[in-house]
Amino acid sequence: MKSMYKITLQLQRCARDITNMSQQAVNGISHRGRVLTLDSMNPNVKRVEYAVRGPIVQRAVQIEKELKEGVKKPFTEVIKANIGDAHAMGQKPITFFRQVLALCSYPALLEDSKFPEDVKKRAQRILEACGGHSIGAYSTSQGIECIRQDVARYIEKRDGGIPSNPDNIYLSTGASDAIVTILKLLVCGEGRDRTGVMISIPQYPLYSAALADLGAVQINYYLDEDNCWSLNIAELRRALNAAREHCNPRVLCIINPGNPTGQVQSRQCIEDVIRFAKEEHLFLMADEVYQDNVYAEGCQFHSFKKVLFEMGPEYSNTVEMASFHSTSKCYMGECGFRGGYMEVINLDPEVKAQLIKLVSVRLCPPVPGQALLDLVVNPPQPDEPSYATFMTERTAVLSTLAEKARLTEQIFNTVPGITCNPVQGAMYTFPCITLPQKAIDKAKELGLVPDMFYCMRLLEEDGICLVPGSGFGQREGTYHFRMTILPPTDKLKVVLQKIREFHLRFTQEFS
Amino acid sequence: MKSMYKITLQLQRCARDITNMSQQAVNGISHRGRVLTLDSMNPNVKRVEYAVRGPIVQRAVQIEKELKEGVKKPFTEVIKANIGDAHAMGQKPITFFRQVLALCSYPALLEDSKFPEDVKKRAQRILEACGGHSIGAYSTSQGIECIRQDVARYIEKRDGGIPSNPDNIYLSTGASDAIVTILKLLVCGEGRDRTGVMISIPQYPLYSAALADLGAVQINYYLDEDNCWSLNIAELRRALNAAREHCNPRVLCIINPGNPTGQVQSRQCIEDVIRFAKEEHLFLMADEVYQDNVYAEGCQFHSFKKVLFEMGPEYSNTVEMASFHSTSKCYMGECGFRGGYMEVINLDPEVKAQLIKLVSVRLCPPVPGQALLDLVVNPPQPDEPSYATFMTERTAVLSTLAEKARLTEQIFNTVPGITCNPVQGAMYTFPCITLPQKAIDKAKELGLVPDMFYCMRLLEEDGICLVPGSGFGQREGTYHFRMTILPPTDKLKVVLQKIREFHLRFTQEFS
Numbered sequence A, B: 001m002k003s004m005y006k007i008t009l010q011l012q013r014c015a016r017d018i019t020n021m022s023q024q025a026v027n028g029i030s031h032r033g034r035v036l037t038l039d040s041m042n043p044n045v046k047r048v049e050y051a052v053r054g055p056i057v058q059r060a061v062q063i064e065k066e067l068k069e070g071v072k073k074p075f076t077e078v079i080k081a082n083i084g085d086a087h088a089m090g091q092k093p094i095t096f097f098r099q100v101l102a103l104c105s106y107p108a109l110l111e112d113s114k115f116p117e118d119v120k121k122r123a124q125r126i127l128e129a130c131g132g133h134s135i136g137a138y139s140t141s142q143g144i145e146c147i148r149q150d151v152a153r154y155i156e157k158r159d160g161g162i163p164s165n166p167d168n169i170y171l172s173t174g175a176s177d178a179i180v181t182i183l184k185l186l187v188c189g190e191g192r193d194r195t196g197v198m199i200s201i202p203q204y205p206l207y208s209a210a211l212a213d214l215g216a217v218q219i220n221y222y223l224d225e226d227n228c229w230s231l232n233i234a235e236l237r238r239a240l241n242a243a244r245e246h247c248n249p250r251v252l253c254i255i256n257p258g259n260p261t262g263q264v265q266s267r268q269c270i271e272d273v274i275r276f277a278k279e280e281h282l283f284l285m286a287d288e289v290y291q292d293n294v295y296a297e298g299c300q301f302h303s304f305k306k307v308l309f310e311m312g313p314e315y316s317n318t319v320e321m322a323s324f325h326s327t328s329k330c331y332m333g334e335c336g337f338r339g340g341y342m343e344v345i346n347l348d349p350e351v352k353a354q355l356i357k358l359v360s361v362r363l364c365p366p367v368p369g370q371a372l373l374d375l376v377v378n379p380p381q382p383d384e385p386s387y388a389t390f391m392t393e394r395t396a397v398l399s400t401l402a403e404k405a406r407l408t409e410q411i412f413n414t415v416p417g418i419t420c421n422p423v424q425g426a427m428y429t430f431p432c433i434t435l436p437q438k439a440i441d442k443a444k445e446l447g448l449v450p451d452m453f454y455c456m457r458l459l460e461e462d463g464i465c466l467v468p469g470s471g472f473g474q475r476e477g478t479y480h481f482r483m484t485i486l487p488p489t490d491k492l493k494v495v496l497q498k499i500r501e502f503h504l505r506f507t508q509e510f511s
Helices: A003-027 A044-047 A055-068 A095-105 A107-111 A117-128 A145-158 A174-186 A206-214 A233-244 A267-279 A304-310 A349-360 A368-375 A387-412 A438-448 A450-462 A489-510 B002-027 B043-047 B055-068 B095-105 B107-111 B117-128 B145-158 B174-187 B204-213 B234-242 B269-278 B304-310 B350-361 B368-376 B389-410 B437-444 B450-462 B490-511
Strands: A171-173 A195-201 A217-222 A248-257 A285-289 A322-326 A340-344 A481-484 B169-175 B195-201 B217-222 B248-255 B282-288 B321-326 B339-345 B481-484
Touching: A044 A206, A044 B350, A055 A450, A055 B145, A055 B339, A095 A107, A095 A117, A095 A368, A095 A387, A095 B095, A107 A117, A107 A349, A117 A368, A145 A171, A145 A340, A171 A174, A174 A195, A174 A206, A174 A285, A174 A322, A174 A340, A174 A349, A195 A206, A195 A340, A206 A217, A206 A481, A217 A233, A233 A248, A233 A267, A248 A267, A267 A285, A267 A304, A267 A481, A285 A304, A304 A322, A304 A340, A340 B269, A349 A368, A349 B043, A368 B368, A387 A489, A438 A450, A438 A489, A450 A481, A450 A489, B043 B204, B055 B450, B095 B107, B095 B368, B095 B389, B107 B117, B117 B368, B145 B169, B145 B339, B145 B368, B169 B174, B169 B368, B174 B195, B174 B204, B174 B248, B174 B282, B174 B321, B174 B339, B174 B350, B195 B204, B204 B217, B217 B234, B234 B269, B248 B269, B248 B437, B248 B490, B269 B304, B282 B304, B304 B321, B304 B339, B339 B368, B389 B490, B437 B450, B450 B481, B450 B490
Parallel strands: A195 A217, A195 A248, A248 A285, A285 A322, B195 B217, B195 B248, B248 B282, B282 B321
Antiparallel strands: A171 A340, A322 A340, B169 B339, B321 B339
């Protein structure tokens, strides 16, 4: 009871903070004549929100500190299931990747007999492509040429031989960097001419954050939760037509496999989306960073580029597209290296020149991340000494993820008041939670959105950190949370069990 | 004669390209109904320019390819003295840094007896601060906490004990990233209320590029070339007053030691600048990435923060400031890792919350770069096994740079028509070149700015790549180029000699 009281206090404090901050954002309180204050700062930045690292995560970090300081809690550790951070959840790096990176960092190890020949060969090749044979030199702004060639070959292989041109490949600081860069090129105009960008709801909040920052108009199209979060062209058209009245829609963003919703788009759906983009004269942005994370029976990843080219020259010569990939997800989960690339299709040559100019201002993407990307797109081959270990490690990670995807769906669907679509791909589940009216009222009383109230309570009571669905967007009156399936299987089972019990307790308390 | 003809053709082509591009930028030619064209793209991006990697560098890369393909040239290699890229110019990485990074990449090496204990200790410490003990995990968006603590201790030591708070330290993707982030917070308003940002002329083009991108008003203040590029408060005041008529000046950017001008500011000058910033209610941005690159007798680096605090609470409690540092310059020159940090002083707590939110959208700076930064701010200590080698390597780099700084000034000043200020610090020289009227006319005829014409000719005839002064800004009617002092001493002597001969030839030809 006492701890419950503490929790309520904590929640009220947190609610106050949130209200204050937004209040001040509106009123703009001036601060002893500072140059830079909430009211004198860039208003677009104020509009930026990024739930994946929002207030709940900050509270989780606080709680971890309190635990370290010996504060008694109903739990001994905080489990952060809020972000797709595989290594933080105990996944081990791929040996081959890290061996090559070690040799690139300290080339004296090229003489060390304990490293396999293919490891040395790759390190040597990367170093020879670096200025002064050092990963400490700047690369060209578009990225190291031989790495862009490897990326192009990887794409050709992935897409059954459809050609890829290294000049269309731009290496980046994670996928986020490239996504923001393309949006920056596209967003312009004022008032009704302002660029509108279509994003799915639920969405990955990088998109809403970037659009707020750029002052673009966000156009929401809703994924169909009743049909496993599938994308419906009629809904795209509805959203587009509504938006045409107040902005200039020019961009359509797709995340496949889906984040936070984990669906994998059918080939047919992708074809329809491409046809829609051509008809409606939209620039396509295909976020495909989870392309290796496909688990469900009968599901398969189809790249937008492959489908585009299979639709024939009428499409492959006209539809403008950028596709994004990253070293942070899939089986390697190397988030910290911030490696990634984008491939642009049918981009105006003059705009390409502008793009190269724009990326050159930041000099180059981190070279260790470029090196890592080279290994991801060009892994050990069957005749190479590192192949066996590489395949064992890769397969282990992906099959465990597939198992955890099934497990998550199964257990959640046994909980009355939680309905969970199959996790077909990516590394998240986004279940729908039914909240009793009294809980919704209580949340409003505390000045919290209901699913934030739910997640905060879960965090305070069980030390599990999830992200409220409101951080990704959801249909009015529905409530969700995003949870990663990354914790080790045993821990994941505990987490799912704890959420189950919490949900029943919570529903009980407020009914 | 024939080769001279080819060069002129080449120059005319290049000039045409430049004119076309700018023409099209103005007219905005539409392209077969593309969504994204020069005329339909973000106009701010079109305004961005970045000379350090501009047309001349692109031509240099072309020439390198031509040489590879066996095309005959009056030279056998292109020497790129256009960018501060130490490793590309043959400088070797610091052994200690790279050993620790190798162990962080592949922790199995922690068991390897060939690595000194202090190397292992540092790697262990960094890994323990990473999620899942892997540099492949995301860090907090502000940067790994124990690294921010090390940065704070480093600053305290550097500034004679003036306290530094890790909460005021933000790790970044090189210094550029942090500089753009702070500018993004500051720039807002429309028309006459639009934020104005004061930058030195000559400047490092990151600033003009970022201001164009953000649509801020660039306010130029000129450095005093006749007084070794010193900063003159009267000139600051002139620039500010002129700007007040058409914008809202809120920011003053300083680069010390100077890029491209290599001057080192006196303590007195820094005090005057701080007083000016307080009087005029300006946010101070101190770009101090060359703080270890000071060569000239009697010159010393004074950090803006130290001077600010020595001026007493009246200043240290009120003046808002951000100071920037990087792993790319100084003695380590690790550009490829994109490591850096900023320290903010007197930043509004509510703005700090906004800053953390903003950086969280990009998740985190590259973790290998954060690890490297930790080693830079916390190098081997006298009682540690790696100390001797570290000091030998560090001293060798810095003393060679000092020698090359002297050499450069000396040789240039023997050339009639070239006047060169002492290279007191940083890694560049920005000599003034006198161009004959006929050369200026010829350049105009080709549609090139005169110093671009000069540098293009030098590149085509001698394979030396410099950046024209016009890329950094210079007083009307004066001409300069920026050259790095980074080539190895022998090569630098050749470069200086070749420039000497070229300049005499060029002057001859056009007089």
